[in-house]
Amino acid sequence: MGPTQAIAKLVASTDAVPSRTVHEAKRTLINLLGVALAAAHDQPAEVLVRWAEAEGCAPQAAVIGRTLRTSLSNAALLNAYLAHLHDYDDTHFPTVLHPSAPVWPAVLASAEALHLSGKATLAAFVLGAETACRLALSVHPWHYDQGWHITGTAGVFGAAAGVGRALDLNAEELTNALGIAGTQASGVREMFGTDAKALHPAKASSNGLQAAFLAQAGFSGPDDIIGGRRGFWAVLSPDGHSETALLDDLGERWELDNNGLKPYANGVVAHPIQDAVISLRNAHHLRPAQITRIAARVHPLVLELMDRPLPRRGLEGKFSYQHCAAAALVDGAGHDAQFTDARVSDPTIASVRSRVSATVDPSLGEDEAYVTIALDNGQTLAQHVTHATGSPANPMTDAALEEKYRLLASDVLPPGQAERLLEAVWRMDEADDVVGVTMLMAP
Amino acid sequence: MGPTQAIAKLVASTDAVPSRTVHEAKRTLINLLGVALAAAHDQPAEVLVRWAEAEGCAPQAAVIGRTLRTSLSNAALLNAYLAHLHDYDDTHFPTVLHPSAPVWPAVLASAEALHLSGKATLAAFVLGAETACRLALSVHPWHYDQGWHITGTAGVFGAAAGVGRALDLNAEELTNALGIAGTQASGVREMFGTDAKALHPAKASSNGLQAAFLAQAGFSGPDDIIGGRRGFWAVLSPDGHSETALLDDLGERWELDNNGLKPYANGVVAHPIQDAVISLRNAHHLRPAQITRIAARVHPLVLELMDRPLPRRGLEGKFSYQHCAAAALVDGAGHDAQFTDARVSDPTIASVRSRVSATVDPSLGEDEAYVTIALDNGQTLAQHVTHATGSPANPMTDAALEEKYRLLASDVLPPGQAERLLEAVWRMDEADDVVGVTMLMAP
Secondary structure, eight states, X not given: OOHHHHHHHHHHHOOOOOHXXXXXXXXXXXXXXXXXXXXXXXXXXXXXHHXXXXXXXXXXXXXXXXXXXXXXXXXXXXXXXXXXXXXXXXXXXXTTBOOHHHHHHHHXXXXXXXXXXXHHHXXXXXXXXHHHHHHHHHHTTHHHHTTBOHHHHTHHHHHHHHHHHHTXXXXXXXXXXXXXXXXXXXXXXXXXTSTTSTHHHHHHHHHHHHHHHHHHTTOOOOSOTTTSTTSHHHHHOTTOOOHXXXXXXXXXXXXXXXXXXXXXXXXXXXXXXXXXXXXXXXXXXXXXXXXXXXXXXXXXXXXXXXXXXXXXXXXXXTTOHHHHHHHHHHHSXXXXXXXXXXXXXXXXXXXXXXXXXXXXXXXXXXXXXXXXEEETTSOEEEEEESSOTTBTTBOOOXXXXXXXXXXXXXXXXXXXXXXXXXXXXXXXXXXXXXXXHHTTTOO | OOHHHHHHHHHHHOOOOOHHHHHHHHHHHHHHHXXXXXXXXXXXHHHHHHHHHHHTOOOOEEOTTSSOEEOHHHHHHHHHHHHHHTSOSOEETTTXXXXXXXXXXXXXXXXXXXXXXHHHHHHHHHHHHHHHHHHHHHHTTHHHHTTBOHHHHTXXXXXXXXXXXXXXXXXXXXXXXXXXXXXXXXXXXXXXXXXXXXXXXXXXXXXXXXXXXXXXXXOOOOSOTTTSTXXXXXXXXXTOOOHHHHHTTBTTBOGGGGEEOOSSSSOGGGHHHHHXXXXXXXHHTOOGGGEEEEEEEEOHXXXXXXXXXXXXXXXXXXXXXXXXXXXXXXXXXXXXXGGSHHHHHOHHHHHHHTTEEEEEOTTXXXXXXXXXXXXXXXXEEEEEESSOTTBTTBOOXXXXXXXXXXXXXXXXXXXXXXXXXXXXXXXXXXXXXXHHHHTTTOO
């Protein structure tokens, strides 16, 4: 049995998902709904919504935070775009993959159309996320290092697996679905800081959904998209891959256990810096004018991904560790409000930003940082963050998640509806029809 | 000016395309319409048509050979799928890219909706095809050798450029369009022999079209998808690229001059073998029972791409040089009829097929072969093909193209309509509205 068939078998035949993992799946959905609602009226989202309107498709599935109903593939496209646009969605820490953005929207759209139960919908998501995370693990770090945006490339496999499960495909059909989806794996890191970055999970979600429906209708793919001679490993990760990472303990441990929810709306590798800066700021009541230097010692990915001393607009600020640290110092936060074009141009933040620097220490974890802040009175403050808030070792509590969700969702939905949606997700595994959730996503 | 901007400038600002190249563009469209009409009711095409019907989109653009009208992106998807399904579309010989399948359907769908003139539509195709071919040249052979199906990966750039031209985007908007499209570059060669292979140009066409419309609406991409640090060259062709091949004599020579039309409905690298076998068969009135051996000396790509001694079904037969040679001997042809599941299982063909072999000679051209046929009377016949029929050095005549088109198209459209469509394409540059062509594509 090749690696693709092993994954297909897991997705087709797993009966029981542990209740802890089901709870984690609900948490990722609450988080996704909050961040997508907050993004629902952003300018590039408006462009995509108008695109879908121009396509004039049948009103089959809900779009988060919008009155538009559209086809399954366009609903997956739009919802995944909204889920990732603010870079505020969940992160699979071992691989920096964002599993929910590509997988949940595809699963939700198909589950809504199929009138699946909440329990079946949650299982489909868990298996889709497991597929994406396992594939990501199998090519990490070579694939990401080459310049691939793993949320797009591994995400399309996850969306196909999740929808394939929702459609109750057998292992052979799932193998075809993974092949049809996997050959569309795409998304390069050159898009970071542009409107096109969130298009990666959007297309992954839409393409993965379509692949599962095509496979159901008898459309053929290859026997082994993952391990085949001209397949995913060979072509998209020529520098290395690990079959062990893909298959070890498959169905026994679940990668959602290594997933984290973000307290800050920016690239996850800067989070330990922000934790440290906010902690020192609050403890010492720091004001911008006092700061002469903020110096961080960090994991190498911080400089690889987020070294942008002069961000020009909000989206670039999300990939500037300098801006993240400066905004943390000035505002004490890293919410959407810290990543507007105006906030990136703010002279006080810009002034602090010019005093932020970082050096690399490969011995540190990705959720770890040492930060020192030098003050104009000669004093130097230091803080060591071992595990950033929202990392698997220091997870966001359910209460903190609800607070984040309410902050993001409350203004977008009519009064009371955000609370009803939250409640519907927490009780999703009791619902006979997932429409009880999806009907509350739109105003 | 980076490489992406140079291409964007060409597409935005070229005023005059040589009349020879415009004529070649018409030839590629006639060829595409013929092969797409012949494929319009194949089983996997039916699956895609049903998919598009289920999406329920607005009837904005024609689908070749079908009564369904659908959205622009779904029309591009379906028409590109039909164009490539039989592997009978045109080939850019220096790169094995099929430029028409991804580019024409995107250009046609947008031109139909925009009511473009025939002349403007032809120019949009030429510039889209030039973009795809130039990008392909810039990464050949490294990119294809790594396992990428270049028709998908370079095709999406061509579709975006062609539609961007149809939309009259400026160079900056085109740079965004190429970025949004280029990050979706995908398609691995593991799909060869499955229903999913033709999905590569299909998605390239649809995604490229969407990228151009998104860019028109202000959606942003990066400054340089082609040459950027994490862009196309770096990520999808790490073993090498050539900026010279991309940009040399840009706008002065046209790559459609290096494009060929296929006389046989299978992988182009087997064509010189088929020319030789058919020539010897006809000259010596050969019968299957006489044959003890067919031996070919060929370009290395024949074995790389088409070494399949035991094809199991029609699609695999198209990628089996052994089957192509055997069918050429038995039937004297390589049309669709030679690549049905039944013909691949035919005992006479299978018997000849088992006697076909090939050896590699790297000194040969891709359109060249030496073939010997050994007979049961001890005689050995030999034939050297220097340039296969349909190669740039030995192009198919307009008359032969019309014959191929009629053979493929006549049964699919109502009596007389195939001729009217042919005439409309030959006179396309005089048409005020391309709808005069597109309305004739469907019955």
